[in-house]
Amino acid sequence: QLGFAERIRRLQLEEFPHLADFEGARIAREGRYRERSWSEGIEAFRSARAGNLAKFRALDAEQWQRRGTQQGVGPVAMSDIPALMAAHDAAHREEITAWIQWHKS
Numbered sequence: 001q002l003g004f005a006e007r008i009r010r011l012q013l014e015e016f017p018h019l020a021d022f023e024g025a026r027i028a029r030e031g032r033y034r035e036r037s038w039s040e041g042i043e044a045f046r047s048a049r050a051g052n053l054a055k056f057r058a059l060d061a062e063q064w065q066r067r068g069t070q071q072g073v074g075p076v077a078m079s080d081i082p083a084l085m086a087a088h089d090a091a092h093r094e095e096i097t098a099w100i101q102w103h104k105s
Helices: 002-013 024-030 038-057 078-104
Strands: 067-070 074-077
Touching: 002 024, 002 038, 002 067, 002 074, 002 078, 038 078, 074 078
Parallel strands: none
Antiparallel strands: 067 074
16 A cells, blocks of 8 residues: 555656556565564555545545556556556455465465
8 A cells, every 4th residue: 555655645746757666575575564463464554545545535636637657557647546456456365365275275
């Protein structure tokens, strides 16, 4: 969610920003995510997601159309970000499912 918060912020404030790819693996290492409890992780996700949703709710029609480019994706509008978030969530759900299956075997 941190990466999306940054993208939302930059699309709001900058004219046609170039949004670098978010280095999630590096952020997880530096933030020592693996050392956190499951409940801490879920709460951090919920809090960050709530913040992003609040930002979306505050946007007017013009702000939803603000555009930039995202590394590895190409042109993006603010209105594309929710779908990118959903795809990101789906990828993580698949990772979690695979991890659970691996641990069951």
